[in-house]
Amino acid sequence: MQYYETKDLADFPNIGEWTSEEAGKFFDYYTKATGEGKLSEREKSLIALAVAATQNCPYCIDAYTNKCLSLGVDKEEMMEVFHVGAAMMAGITLAHSTQMRKIVKKKEM
Amino acid sequence: MDPQDQLFALDNLCLPKFIDKLRANGQYPMPAAGVDVLQMNICRKCNLFCKHCHVGAGPHRTEMMSKQLMGKCLEILRENEISTIDVTGGAPEINPHLEWFLDNASLLGRRLIVRSNLTLLQEEYRHFIDIYVRNKVEIVTSLPHYKEDGTDKQRGKCAFTTIVEVIKQLNARGYGKENSGLVLNLVHNPTGFYLPGSQSALAHEYKSRLLADHGVSFNDLFCITNMPVGRYLEHLQKSDNLTDYMAELAAAFNPSAAENIMCKSTISVSYDGQLYDCDFNQMLGLPIESHAHVNEFDMDTIGRRRIVLANHCYGCTAGSGSSCQGSTDKAEK
Numbered sequence: 001m002q003y004y005e006t007k008d009l010a011d012f013p014n015i016g017e018w019t020s021e022e023a024g025k026f027f028d029y030y031t032k033a034t035g036e037g038k039l040s041e042r043e044k045s046l047i048a049l050a051v052a053a054t055q056n057c058p059y060c061i062d063a064y065t066n067k068c069l070s071l072g073v074d075k076e077e078m079m080e081v082f083h084v085g086a087a088m089m090a091g092i093t094l095a096h097s098t099q100m101r102k103i104v105k106k107k108e109m
Numbered sequence: 110m111d112p113q114d115q116l117f118a119l120d121n122l123c124l125p126k127f128i129d130k131l132r133a134n135g136q137y138p139m140p141a142a143g144v145d146v147l148q149m150n151i152c153r154k155c156n157l158f159c160k161h162c163h164v165g166a167g168p169h170r171t172e173m174m175s176k177q178l179m180g181k182c183l184e185i186l187r188e189n190e191i192s193t194i195d196v197t198g199g200a201p202e203i204n205p206h207l208e209w210f211l212d213n214a215s216l217l218g219r220r221l222i223v224r225s226n227l228t229l230l231q232e233e234y235r236h237f238i239d240i241y242v243r244n245k246v247e248i249v250t251s252l253p254h255y256k257e258d259g260t261d262k263q264r265g266k267c268a269f270t271t272i273v274e275v276i277k278q279l280n281a282r283g284y285g286k287e288n289s290g291l292v293l294n295l296v297h298n299p300t301g302f303y304l305p306g307s308q309s310a311l312a313h314e315y316k317s318r319l320l321a322d323h324g325v326s327f328n329d330l331f332c333i334t335n336m337p338v339g340r341y342l343e344h345l346q347k348s349d350n351l352t353d354y355m356a357e358l359a360a361a362f363n364p365s366a367a368e369n370i371m372c373k374s375t376i377s378v379s380y381d382g383q384l385y386d387c388d389f390n391q392m393l394g395l396p397i398e399s400h401a402h403v404n405e406f407d408m409d410t411i412g413r414r415r416i417v418l419a420n421h422c423y424g425c426t427a428g429s430g431s432s433c434q435g436s437t438d439k440a441e442k
Contacts, residue, residue, distance in 0.1 A: 072254060072314050
């Protein structure tokens with residue numbers, strides 16, 4: 001058995017196999033949250049792609065790359081999304097240096 | 110690629126047969142529901158050589174509908190209440206009898222559509238803009254992407270710039286403008302091996318981008334799934350995408366889109382007068398069940414015929430559905 005097989009993406013609708021009520025509510029919420037609202041479906045798909053990238057989820061990267069393509073997003077725009085994700089992750093990491101610096105400064109004589 | 114080879118390639122994949130999918134949903138056999146659209150493929154010759162073309166059209170093709178057969182179509186239209194006349198190709202303008210046909214067809218007072226690639230209207234065929242205006246022809250043109258790169262990759266170098274220039278001329282004549290009575294609709298086909306997205310979302314994007322970047326407008330956007338037929342099928346095979354693409358189409362099967370599938374209300378006439386359920390069946394050599402020719406047109410039997418279906422039909426029933434008028438799922442429209 002392999003981890004992260006491409007064909008597993010097609011299994012996503014079956015996550016409610018043993019908890020259909022909870023899964024049904026999740027899918028209702030998921031559909032509403034990612035569908036057109038004040039933000040367009042296109043904008044939400046780009047956000048989802050950034051989250052997929054930063055969370056290292058191959059299924060979501062596959063799903064949202066395809067969705068972005070289907071909504072006319074071009075490769076340069078998608079690459080910019082990855083840079084936003086990379087910059088955010090770098091910024092988040094560096095912002096946590098505050099914690100380290102505070103501790104170091106408190107411990108220094 | 111030979112039609113038999115295409116059918117063989119589509120029939121030998123690890124996916125449920127389209128007919129079995131319909132049968133499981135109680136949708137097979139599928140009877141026609143009259144004839145609302147008479148679609149005429151009047152030539153396979155084209156000045157372009159697009160990667161997504163299911164016709165396999167190009168400058169090398171020679172098939173051309175005769176004036177006599179076009180006259181027969183007019184006769185059928187006069188005798189039957191068929192609301193829409195849909196002229197396609199190839200590049201229809203190349204057929205020397207198109208002007209004559211349109212001048213006569215417009216007298217019937219039906220919805221009259223020509224699927225033009227527009228690029229020909231820049232030069233030798235410029236006069237067709239006048240012909241289209243005077244006959245109030247609804248123009249449908251394929252613009253795979255609202256950016257130059259995507260469209261040119263699919264339709265060839267400079268296609269985007271030329272199409273936009275012709276749209277500017279059409280806009281100046283009233284096409285694509287509200288209440289002008291002159292309709293210009295664009296077609297979005299994915300510029301790769303994936304399904305089209307939401308028609309309303311893409312229409313919003315096309316309208317705002319084309320207006321902001323090029324100052325052009327149009328009426329509606331039709332999202333059409335690239336059919337695994339003709340040149341597109343060859344590209345799917347060469348790029349090793351056929352299995353994945355067909356699996357994606359089959360996984361996205363939508364019974365509601367199948368219910369509204371365009372072939373139920375369309376009859377397609379080929380350059381030689383043979384009748385088909387749709388343009389795709391035409392290119393795959395799958396005539397209507399009775400194998401009738403346009404000279405044997407009988408509304409009673411043709412309007413109740415059983416549609417000929419095969420695995421390529423997954424292309425029309427995936428997601429929001431796909432037809433020559435865009436999405437077929439009423440929820441999406």
